[in-house]
Amino acid sequence: MRIILSLIIAFCLPLSAQSSGNGSLAAKVNPGRAGVFVDGKYFGPAANFRVARTYSLPAGEHEVRLVDPRYQEFVTKVNIEAGKKLTLRQNLTPVALAKPPFGRLRTVSADKFAAVYVNEKYCGHADEFSNFAQGLLLNPGEYDVKIVPAAGTPVVAKVKIEADKVSIVR
DSSP states (O other): OHHHHHHHHHHHHHHHHHEEEEEEEEEEETTTSSSEETTTTEEEEGGSSSTTOOOOSSSSEEEEEEEEETTEEEEEEEEETTOOOOEEEEEOOOOOOOOOOOEEEEESSSSSTTTHHHHHHEEEEGGGGGGTTOOEEEESEEEEEEEOSSOOEEEEEEEEEEETEEEEOO
């Protein structure tokens, strides 16, 4: 009896996934801190997408963007099939490093994976810049900073970065 029940479950699970019309996306991206955007929506850092954790997506074509300020942005189209997992593997290409002087931007957010944008460009997630030993190094100047949590209201601030000083956005 158990064998028959096991066989029924084994055959029905793939069918239920296919009938839902969803498949899943996993990502093995270097660097793991690169932001993953699917169809323009931020899903989190790539390290969250490793094999054990996947994200359900409707079957069909989707645009995936991998963004890290220290690397060239990568954009590709993927085709998600109902009931199947697609693993995206990509090594991003480094860009030239910025030159000093630098000031430091720190962010504080209840959502540690909230997306942080500087001048409308994704720079990482809030937890990467959240404590005294961390921060986003920026050249002196004025910047528009936006922290976008998965749920709740985004925080928007205009920040003046000064050399060798720390500015905090909460």
